[in-house]
Amino acid sequence: MNFRLSAAASAAVIVISAAACSREDASTPTLASSPEIAATAAVTNAPADQTSATQQELRRDKFSYANYDEVRVTHVSLDLDVLFDEKVLDGTATLDLEYVKPDAKSLILDTNDLTIRSVDARVGEEWVAATINLGADDPVMGSRLEIALPEGAAQVRIAYRTSPGALGLQWLAPEQTAGKAHPFMYSQNQAINARSMVPIQDTPAIRITYDATLRTQKDLFAVMSAAQDPDGVRDGDYYFSMPQPIPPYLIAVAVGDIEFRPISDHIGVYAEDYIVDRAAKEFEDTPKMEAADAALYGPYRWDRYDMLVLPPSFPIGGMENPRLTFLTPTIIAGDKSLTNVVAHELAHSWSGNLVTNATWRDAWLNEGVTSYVENRVMEALYGPERAEMERTLDLDELKRVVGEAKRPELTQLKMPADIEDPDDAFSQVSYIKGAFFLKFLETRFGRDVFDPFLKGYFDHFAFKTVITEDFVEYLKDNLLTAHPGVVSEEEVHEWLYEPGLSATMIIPHSDAFAKIVEMQAAWLAGDMTPADFGADGWTTHEWLSFINSLPDHTTLDQFAALDITFDLTHSTNDEIAFAWFMKSIDAGYEPAFPEIRKFLLRVGRGKFIFRLYSELVNEGRKVWAQEVYAEARPGYHPVTQQRLDETLK
Ligand code: BES
Ligand code: ZN
Numbered sequence: 001m002n003f004r005l006s007a008a009a010s011a012a013v014i015v016i017s018a019a020a021c022s023r024e025d026a027s028t029p030t031l032a033s034s035p036e037i038a039a040t041a042a043v044t045n046a047p048a049d050q051t052s053a054t055q056q057e058l059r060r061d062k063f064s065y066a067n068y069d070e071v072r073v074t075h076v077s078l079d080l081d082v083l084f085d086e087k088v089l090d091g092t093a094t095l096d097l098e099y100v101k102p103d104a105k106s107l108i109l110d111t112n113d114l115t116i117r118s119v120d121a122r123v124g125e126e127w128v129a130a131t132i133n134l135g136a137d138d139p140v141m142g143s144r145l146e147i148a149l150p151e152g153a154a155q156v157r158i159a160y161r162t163s164p165g166a167l168g169l170q171w172l173a174p175e176q177t178a179g180k181a182h183p184f185m186y187s188q189n190q191a192i193n194a195r196s197m198v199p200i201q202d203t204p205a206i207r208i209t210y211d212a213t214l215r216t217q218k219d220l221f222a223v224m225s226a227a228q229d230p231d232g233v234r235d236g237d238y239y240f241s242m243p244q245p246i247p248p249y250l251i252a253v254a255v256g257d258i259e260f261r262p263i264s265d266h267i268g269v270y271a272e273d274y275i276v277d278r279a280a281k282e283f284e285d286t287p288k289m290e291a292a293d294a295a296l297y298g299p300y301r302w303d304r305y306d307m308l309v310l311p312p313s314f315p316i317g318g319m320e321n322p323r324l325t326f327l328t329p330t331i332i333a334g335d336k337s338l339t340n341v342v343a344h345e346l347a348h349s350w351s352g353n354l355v356t357n358a359t360w361r362d363a364w365l366n367e368g369v370t371s372y373v374e375n376r377v378m379e380a381l382y383g384p385e386r387a388e389m390e391r392t393l394d395l396d397e398l399k400r401v402v403g404e405a406k407r408p409e410l411t412q413l414k415m416p417a418d419i420e421d422p423d424d425a426f427s428q429v430s431y432i433k434g435a436f437f438l439k440f441l442e443t444r445f446g447r448d449v450f451d452p453f454l455k456g457y458f459d460h461f462a463f464k465t466v467i468t469e470d471f472v473e474y475l476k477d478n479l480l481t482a483h484p485g486v487v488s489e490e491e492v493h494e495w496l497y498e499p500g501l502s503a504t505m506i507i508p509h510s511d512a513f514a515k516i517v518e519m520q521a522a523w524l525a526g527d528m529t530p531a532d533f534g535a536d537g538w539t540t541h542e543w544l545s546f547i548n549s550l551p552d553h554t555t556l557d558q559f560a561a562l563d564i565t566f567d568l569t570h571s572t573n574d575e576i577a578f579a580w581f582m583k584s585i586d587a588g589y590e591p592a593f594p595e596i597r598k599f600l601l602r603v604g605r606g607k608f609i610f611r612l613y614s615e616l617v618n619e620g621r622k623v624w625a626q627e628v629y630a631e632a633r634p635g636y637h638p639v640t641q642q643r644l645d646e647t648l649k
Pocket of ligand 2 (some may be wrong): 320
């Protein structure tokens, strides 16, 4: 029955998209007549019986087994030992329950690779053993854990342990850390890996508060995405509490030989000793970023904002864990040129953490809105030229990704109902097309109108979960109708439900990049030498533009000439190095290969290494890539290993 409803809902969306193509046609359905918009309930927290069947279907997160429309987990209390010898977390999770349907008979949770020791339910003051049923393991979803609820059960307590191979956790041996003396562990739970750390309703459709007691070795410090004291006693026994309701994918933990440096009274950075001072310097503008966000969208609502620099194997650039952003060390370039990642993760404190996508089909509401805010903050701090450069580089990326899309539906902002993995929703489409959608609205309405609108959206849906259709309804009620004739519903519809680059996209332009491309052409034609570029004053972004636009016919001699003048092969800026390595693989520029190997052994950030390995495979160097991978694999995160095993098998 679920299947039938979901098929009907997606069919409706497809029909509407097709009709909206012919904009001149008077019979074109408007957003108001589309089924996904028509219903009125605005937030997931609305009572289930007040929402239409279609609305409920659109709000259903198909990547969770949880019966959150019957019983909802509202608070999680963790009591865990962090056991480095065995690479497991071991202890209990106590879940508070809220009954959506008073007669609910069971609680269904998500788990992945957990060993469940026992489950008890609390009725009144008494704990009684509960009957459970653990389903078969699905490669994407993990296992369904059904707990029979005795009548009146207010809490369940699950004794469990994680697996050493848990997808959401990485355990690093001392030799894999910079200091080489202490082990390190951390979680990366978005999108659906919280279930490999905690038995939980692992869906952004619900929000929970949490607290945690962690016990670990006395010589290690633990941090979580929660309230904590940076100067607290370091005795191996740590307590955390997150009083604000968050989606479960934002539960996060890290344990290691971690130092702290304050940046302001409520902002600071945690990192291993070797990099903590450099990190504090690199991120010293974070208070200004917060001020820029707050000026646009209202005060920061999460008390402290700290950052944690992870070991280089961290699989992504940054993760917006509340109160404690996780960051890759590869953005510490020494010149703040890559701190847009900080602006991005901080912006999630409004878009994503405060107003959260209810399903992964709506990931653009997290990532696209955040990427837009990120760019506004970069503009506020470093000027319009830098913001325009970042948008220009982004657009090139978006074009590449749209061109390579497996199917056109994956280039819509609203992801199709049949995506097989939540990761499919996190392509550059959600990020960049999403940001360009808001840029389009900003440009049409003007900042005087659009900025207060977006602030109003964050306020209206604060601590709620939303789907694309809620955004559209809010947009209609608060922007389109109030300012008629500026943006049509069909234009909005095209951005959200149709594939490809929108006809109304605002194309960024950078004079600096245009000049660089001109010089590059003159050099390639033999009319100029690299020494004449005046490249000493180039920013990282200008370098990226120069390297990315090197044409296929660039000769190996020309690569060598660039390298002699600029030593790009040894760039200490990981973005520049990556761009250069991609071109070097493509061209077969041998002198870069030893450095590519070192890079792949040092860095685990997916954005870089997935593309480098794929490029090596595509350019006929699979055997070499496999050799490097065999050496590098033990240092990569489990999710990264899983994906590369596929590429390099
Ligand atoms: N929330 C994402 C990271 C993420 C997305 C993790 C999906 C797992 C699944 C984070 O905010 C992010 O977008 N990070 C980017 C940086 C940004 C500047 C685009 C990254 O890691 O590259
Ligand atoms: Zn993000």
